[in-house]
Amino acid sequence: VRSREQCGHVSGACNRAATGVMWRLLLLAAAAGGVRREVFESREAGGAAAELFYPPYDLSRFSWGSVNGTLNRTALTAEFRGGPAGEPGGGFANGSLAFRVTAYEADGRDGALPRLLHTANSSKVEFVLAGVAPRGNGSRFVLEVATVEEAGAARRLRSARSIDDEYTPTIFETLSLAAEAPGAVLSFLQWKATAYGSRSPRREDGIRCRAHELHAANCSLPPSAIVRGYFGDRPAGACSVSALNISFGGEDGDVYQEKRYLSWSALLGFGQPPADSFSPLVVAIVAVALGTPAALLLLGGLAVLLARRRRYSEYEPIN
């Protein structure tokens, strides 16, 4: 799987206390058996009527550092780091925005939180904000993700709640945005409902991550060279664009304000999104814990019966 990524323009909206960051990520991937494409793209964050948005950061106007220095051929990772072009001051004075991509050679699970389960047919995209100063007290960052799809595929945002939080402690919700053809899932973007406020994430660094509704974007194809290159100059209507806002931070506090770090990971891949199942350890503990008292009850019952019989047989000679 070869993945390439480009950031296009971001627009944002802003309200009383929210900083909007929009981003656009374009991924071209070649899969065995043909080429499929997904485009994740940033667009204007509309936001709920009650919310106020600051002027968005437009990622297409960012200047991006060279990827050569961050490309790791053994770990299969690369990082695209950037900041607003021609604006040395402002919130990005000491900070940067980055997309880190990781490709996988085999099925497995990440070692670091959120420990997403992955397949060889998927790769991870991590959105990292480091040191970017928020523009207001209690403001929240919102990321806008847009997808471009050829006509015929339906997009669906799914939220699955599971009782199993073993791999991502205290997070019970997994979300996925999938492109579906009738009867099959073509591709997906899957993430856990959390971001982390630390370079080495722990449970208590969790930042609530909320997905807003998927909506049709009010534009045709984004003016990006790659999109154009991939889809060609199609008539309007041949492709549809939908966008999704993901906001970070909740009512529970200002983790970002304190830590000035935010990382959000999502898995991008083809086919059915992977699903967690109970670990063998959990199954084993449950089996042993429930089995032993039952076995003991049985054994004890037998022992008592035997003892009673023996006692009676001891009495018999006296009778």
Add this chain to the structure above:
Amino acid sequence: MAAAVAEEEEERALLGPGGGSGSAEPEPEPEPRGLGAACDPRRLPHRLLVLALMCFLGFGSYFCYDNPAALQTQVQAVSSILLRSCALTSSNSTPVIFAVGALINAFWLMEAGRFVFGIGGESLAVAQNTYAVSWFKGKELNLVFGLQLSMARIGSTVNMNIMGWVYSRVQHLLGHTGHSALGLTLMIGGTTCLFSLACALILAYLDKRAEKLLCKEQGKTGEVIKLTDVKDFSLSLWLIFVICVCYYAAVFPFIGLGKVFFIEKFKFSSQEASAINSIVYIISAPLSPVFGLLVDKVGKNIIWVLCAVVTTLASHIMLAFTFWNPWVAMCLLGVAYSLLACALWPMVAFVVPEHQLGTAYGFMQSIQNLGLAIIAIAAGMILDTRGYLFLEVFFSACVCLSLIAVVMLYFVNHLTGGDLNWSAKKREKMQKVTATE
């Protein structure tokens, strides 16, 4: 006032049966050693007075004990230190943990205070249990344990709700925030300790007096704790210890970590999560005396303990593996918790000779606290690395361990012909038999 009550008691004793209190029910009680038809300490109203004193003793103690927890936010604000919440809030951790959690600044002094109070509080609990047995064994022992538990819970709850208010009043009065307001508030809280002390003094006097009147031998009631007694403990007692440690380890640490669980898994708001988290204690306050009475009337302690443990297991499994409304599981947990406390603690009195009672209760209390401290730390680590499902499975495993111990206790008791599982009727009969012998 204490003196007045005591004097009144003395008078009542001198007046003889029916003289002091008209409502004294004639008790169909055997009079061993042909002693004291006039002895007040054998009468129900007198025992009720002792019971009231014991309960208030516990109330004051628990009220003080949880003061820092109730004022947690204020303490945090004042000392401006990142408060290891486990250090101050968990009222059941061993005092040593408070010391380990000791932090810098003036905070170390608070911790030192907690340390001393911890030692005091725990030995008070042991003394309370021992007194309860020496006064109520063979009578209303289960009820007494239930009442003590419910008074303790009421103490904690009243404290939780009232101390914040007191603090704001004090703040208003002094006109500024800061350590003096906090100190004064804690002082006011501390006065309940004086109240406890008064109760304790009266109780000590009454106990001495009863001892004298009933010609009990000194030290026979098991107030002396001797560590060498430990080697004489029976298998049944050790099983009771295992039940106690494993059961409480699956309840208190869970409640300590439960709030985030309800917020994250069940999408509760912060207030709702606090409410459901405290429901266990709220339920146990009114239910404990009821269950105590029930266990007194029916007997069969092991069956009750078994029911409580199985119910707790069910509620943990419900919380772990389903999205069912957690109020159901938590209410079940509350009921089971009160039932267990009423049925388990009095059992110790049946398997231990009276002179070892203090040692047994002291030992039980301390290994319970040790277990709680260790499990609380382990639970925190499990939560951080493996999440709530694994934590719940771990707690369920603890309850299962306790279930194994109950089942074993049942069979051990059955095979050795112990009296733990007798019905109340049989117990009464046997008591009469031993009394007439």
